Amino acid sequence: MTIHIPICPQCGYDQRGQIARWESQCPLEGRCTECGAEFEWAAVYAILAQWGSRVDWYSEHADGWGELLKRSAGTMARLIFPRRFFREINHRRAIRLGMLVRWTIVVSVLLHLAVSLIGFPANKGEYAWSQAGYGEVWRVSFVDSLCNTVSAATFPFAAFVQYEDGAIDLRFPFVYYEWGDYMLIAWVIVGVVLCWTVLMGAVFLLRWRENLDRKHELGLFGRVIVLSLLPVPIYIQIVRLGFGIHAATGMTSATNWVPVMYVISLLVLIFWQQVLWTHAVRTIWQIKRSWVINIGGCIGSFIGGVIFAIWILA
Numbered sequence: 023m024t025i026h027i028p029i030c031p032q033c034g035y036d037q038r039g040q041i042a043r044w045e046s047q048c049p050l051e052g053r054c055t056e057c058g059a060e061f062e063w064a065a066v067y068a069i070l071a072q073w074g075s076r077v078d079w080y081s082e083h084a085d086g087w088g089e090l091l092k093r094s095a096g097t098m099a100r101l102i103f104p105r106r107f108f109r110e111i112n113h114r115r116a117i118r119l120g121m122l123v124r125w126t127i128v129v130s131v132l133l134h135l136a137v138s139l140i141g142f143p144a145n146k147g148e149y150a151w152s153q154a155g156y157g158e159v160w161r162v163s164f165v166d167s168l169c170n171t172v173s174a175a176t177f178p179f180a181a182f183v184q185y186e187d188g189a190i191d192l193r194f195p196f197v198y199y200e201w202g203d204y205m206l207i208a209w210v211i212v213g214v215v216l217c218w219t220v221l222m223g224a225v226f227l228l229r230w231r232e233n234l235d236r237k238h239e240l241g242l243f244g245r246v247i248v249l250s251l252l253p254v255p256i257y258i259q260i261v262r263l264g265f266g267i268h269a270a271t272g273m274t275s276a277t278n279w280v281p282v283m284y285v286i287s288l289l290v291l292i293f294w295q296q297v298l299w300t301h302a303v304r305t306i307w308q309i310k311r312s313w314v315i316n317i318g319g320c321i322g323s324f325i326g327g328v329i330f331a332i333w334i335l336a
């Protein structure tokens with residue numbers, strides 16, 4: 023059982039000595055003997071009360087699917103800025119890794135469904151669907167529509183085609199395109215997470231102390247790992263969307279804004295991963311001289327991530 027102590031809101035210094043000096047009643051304001059900061063005692067107790075508490079906009083802290091969904095947009099929006107995110111979702115808040123994993127799966131599925139809308143015009147544009155072919159009338163029937171919908175959801179992996187005689191065929195119309203190569207670069211994102219995990223795992227082993235709440239520490243570690251994997255489904259959907267627009271508008275391979283956009287979004291997502299990890303090192307784990315770990319982690323994980331992807335894909 024870990025005992026949580028009242029700390030200075032400014033420097034984190036233990037305030038139990040001050041509290042022991044109270045004579046008859048709790049004063050409203052106090053001053054930290056360590057850093058000299060003046061604070062209201064209510065603020066000290068508000069921090070103490072954060073231990074094991076939940077935050078009302080955060081999906082990991084949701085009760086059930088309804089709340090999980092309702093909080094998804096807010097959670098995503100706040101995750102854009104990890105520094106602000108960790109200020110609220112700090113190391114004191116309740117950790118529910120099962121719920122967090124469930125949320126990342128839900129977000130991945132929702133993103134996939136949203137991007138699937140581009141699959142309708144994309145499949146049509148590439149004549150993948152309907153044997154009627156280019157310039158012919160688009161046949162409309164129930165099975166037809168069903169095939170169309172499924173093909174949109176599986177875009178650009180597979181398309182289901184119904185022939186005049188009613189027979190259904192499965193086609194892989196985009197097998198000759200380079201979209202798969204762009205999608206596979208997502209391994210770099212996975213590699214970055216692996217590198218940070220190894221680095222911070224080593225740091226934890228060095229700091230491992232008897233009085234450390236191991237379950238809590240591992241939970242925090244797990245939270246950052248799961249959150250930093252979010253760019254994987256996001257990047258894959260960006261590739262789908264780019265390819266879908268490309269196919270739907272019938273652009274030729276001469277337009278190279280698509281691969282440029284992929285590379286830019288990949289770099290932005292990797293940058294976000296670095297911001298997430300460095301803020302976790304500084305604020306969640308409160309590691310002294312964090313810049314040593316952070317500079318090494320950023321450079322090392324980027325190089326390591328690229329090497330990992332090359333190793334996987336080679």
Ligand SMILES: [Zn+2]
Binds near residue numbers: 032033035054
């Ligand atoms: Zn202080």
